[in-house]
Amino acid sequence: MRRRGPISDFLQLRVAGAPAKGLTAWLTAALRDAIATGRLTPGAGLPPTRVLAGELGVSRGVVVQAYQRLADEGLVTARTGAGSMVERRPVGTPGTRSRDRRITLGVGRLPLAPDDTIDLDLSPGVPDLSAFPRAAWLRAERAVLGRVTGSELGYGDPGGSPRLRAELVAWLGRVRGVRAEPDDVIVCAGVAQGLALLAQVLRAEGVEEIGVEDPGSLGARDQLAFWGMRTPGVPVDEQGLRADLLDPLRAVLITPAHQFPTGVVLSPERRRALLSWDGLIVEDDYDAEHRYDRAPVAALQGSAPERVAYLGSVSKSLAPGMRLGWLIAPRGLQAPLLAAKHAADLGNPGLPQLVLAELLANGDYERHLRAVRGRQRRRRDALLAALREHLPQARVTGIAAGLHVLVTFDEEIPDTFLAATAAAHGVRLQALGLHRQEAGPSGLVLGYAAHPPDRLAEAAARLGRAFSPLLRRPEP
Numbered sequence: 001m002r003r004r005g006p007i008s009d010f011l012q013l014r015v016a017g018a019p020a021k022g023l024t025a026w027l028t029a030a031l032r033d034a035i036a037t038g039r040l041t042p043g044a045g046l047p048p049t050r051v052l053a054g055e056l057g058v059s060r061g062v063v064v065q066a067y068q069r070l071a072d073e074g075l076v077t078a079r080t081g082a083g084s085m086v087e088r089r090p091v092g093t094p095g096t097r098s099r100d101r102r103i104t105l106g107v108g109r110l111p112l113a114p115d116d117t118i119d120l121d122l123s124p125g126v127p128d129l130s131a132f133p134r135a136a137w138l139r140a141e142r143a144v145l146g147r148v149t150g151s152e153l154g155y156g157d158p159g160g161s162p163r164l165r166a167e168l169v170a171w172l173g174r175v176r177g178v179r180a181e182p183d184d185v186i187v188c189a190g191v192a193q194g195l196a197l198l199a200q201v202l203r204a205e206g207v208e209e210i211g212v213e214d215p216g217s218l219g220a221r222d223q224l225a226f227w228g229m230r231t232p233g234v235p236v237d238e239q240g241l242r243a244d245l246l247d248p249l250r251a252v253l254i255t256p257a258h259q260f261p262t263g264v265v266l267s268p269e270r271r272r273a274l275l276s277w278d279g280l281i282v283e284d285d286y287d288a289e290h291r292y293d294r295a296p297v298a299a300l301q302g303s304a305p306e307r308v309a310y311l312g313s314v315s316k317s318l319a320p321g322m323r324l325g326w327l328i329a330p331r332g333l334q335a336p337l338l339a340a341k342h343a344a345d346l347g348n349p350g351l352p353q354l355v356l357a358e359l360l361a362n363g364d365y366e367r368h369l370r371a372v373r374g375r376q377r378r379r380r381d382a383l384l385a386a387l388r389e390h391l392p393q394a395r396v397t398g399i400a401a402g403l404h405v406l407v408t409f410d411e412e413i414p415d416t417f418l419a420a421t422a423a424a425h426g427v428r429l430q431a432l433g434l435h436r437q438e439a440g441p442s443g444l445v446l447g448y449a450a451h452p453p454d455r456l457a458e459a460a461a462r463l464g465r466a467f468s469p470l471l472r473r474p475e476p
Contacts, residue, residue, distance in 0.1 A: 160187025263398015
């Protein structure tokens with residue numbers, strides 16, 4: 001049915017009520033509300049930017065920027081010849097109701113879907129999925145399909161595509177200082193599978209426990225526990241893992257370049273102490289691509305390849321749904337790891353490996369990372385500025401790299417209570433205590449990669465309203 005009257009009337013847009021400054025934020029919020037309330041449904045086309053700008057009496061640039069912000073949130077997509085269309089409704093709006101599904105992994109329960117009270121999810125570890133390089137991926141996929149051989153579509157080597165392994169070794173050697181040969185690489189379904197393979201092989205060799213950072217990733221602990229490994233905690237302080245407390249352990253899992261969740265970097269002194277320890281070091285280089293205010297710290301693996309099992313993936317650089325990662329283990333472990341990988345799934349799917357190899361070879365992957373780093377730095381800066389404005393009592397650390405920050409306060413308010421208070425205001429974040437094994441200072445872990453600056457500012461404003469009654473005002 002055709003609409004009568006201007007499009008702006010149908011969308012209930014009244015520019016007269018908009019602030020004199022901030023027209024883009026006003027229009028973005030109004031269109032987001034129209035999508036959330038169902039006035040614009042998935043598949044519906046948005047008005048052409050010139051038409052809507054003319055009806056509202058604003059510059060076309062305001063509309064273009066608003067559409068781009070909605071695209072950044074994954075609510076809108078631009079299609080050649082079809083204009084901008086609504087892709088989906090915001091999480092937590094009527095009509096998108098979903099159960100809080102949970103999966104039990106060892107000793108923990110991890111939420112897999114948001115509940116209906118949250119519309120700003122600042123969970124750490126979630127990348128900007130709207131930034132996935134679709135055009136570059138499609139070009140690379142076409143190039144690969146144009147020359148792929150029959151043998152490359154067969155079962156192949158369980159360790160992965162030879163071309164991808166060669167490209168990964170070149171890339172990781174250049175940007176992370178990793179020392180390896182292509183045959184040292186095992187392509188796996190993300191870091192999670194790499195941990196699973198290591199756990200199985202270590203248990204077969206009589207190693208039944210692996211030290212983990214405390215605080216450290218709950219997900220990693222649960223993954224290891226599922227495969228029967230005990231995970232005693234090793235304290236982390238402002239210099240990183242307490243390497244002097246590793247004995248009598250025979251293996252340890254560590255995130256040295258940007259510790260999760262505190263964000264600290266392993267100090268040179270601790271790094272030397274760790275490398276002088278004679279156990280197996282499992283290095284999770286989970287967000288090595290995201291560096292903003294300092295030069296990247298080289299991977300530990302390059303200093304001791306015979307004692308470090310190096311893990312990485314494209315989960316934070318492309319998308320976790322790609323399920324593409326790599327494990328570079330000491331050569332004494334490679335044969336049993338390959339056998340475990342073969343038994344698990346015969347090897348990763350071939351075509352995505354070849355496409356990733358093409359992106360690495362033609363430079364598109366590196367260009368994508370540069371663009372994403374710029375975008376994430378702007379988002380981080382927006383969150384920091386908004387926290388300074390709305391929550392001046394907060395201390396924010398771990399900001400030089402990664403996709404999350406740690407927020408602490410002088411008051412020792414239980415972080416589980418703070419997280420529940422934030423959720424009541426529509427903001428999901430994680431309590432630091434969720435990642436602790438032993439009691440310690442409370443804190444909140446905030447991810448910023450998945451939201452544009454205006455939404456991060458809104459999240460900080462909500463946190464200010466939620467927490468300010470609980471906190472002392474800072475001294476003037």
